[in-house]
Amino acid sequence: MFSRFNDFDRSFDVLDELRRQMDRVWGNLDEHWGFVPGREQALGAATWPRLNVVDAGANLLVSADVPGMTEKDFDITLDDGVLAIRGERKPLALEGYEVLRRERNAVRFARSIALPVKVDAEKTVARVKDGVLTISLAKAPEAKPRQIAVKGGV
């Protein structure tokens, strides 16, 4: 009796997969063309800045591509295992210059990451170098990897 509904549900799974594939195709086009007019606005705040999260053993490193920005441009908070980065990148405007092409849009962003492990909030360090913001979060003692020695038999 339920088999028909099950089949029906699965047909939507196929559509979901198709959608994921289409997203990937558009994502690839984005990589190739760098800039797809009209898509900027939709992507902008949700995907900017591009983030990397690296588990480096004792620390968790969150880095973000923020070209042209400095330390004071960010508002970083850590609340209940969620790291939030907020800020605004202003458009390039120079006196006496006319803009012929604009791809580096102004963006006001807020991105948050649910951290996969417990961290010691007091030991968090953030710095900006070469347009990359790196936040180093020290893992809480109980979350640190532990080396377990294997003893020989008696």
Add this chain to the structure above:
Amino acid sequence: MSAKDLQKTDKIDPAKHAVTFRPRVDVLESASEYLVVADMPGVTREAIDVKFENGALTLTGRRAEESHEGASTTLTQEQRIGSFERAFAMPEDVDAEKISAELANGVLSVRLPKQSAKQPRKIEVRAS
């Protein structure tokens, strides 16, 4: 595709699979120069190649993968690494000899001054 292949595709090495990406660029013009500004986060000065040839400005280079001490696992990879390229046909009045480039805070600025001869010149009319 075997189960082993599937495992392989699951562990994507961004350095090997990355296509050439295109950094975002602003182009500005003033009375005396053109200014090309490109986002290049995490790229070192040595890894950027700026070329001007036959009236075209080409920016190429490579963003190296960040190295970490000891064993590390990448959980999220959104940053684009690998080679990048952008090329622009510039107007004819660029003075190729005076082009300069500067990298600061992950932003590359290339200044292309206009040839002074192409700027409006006032010709004095003398009495004979």
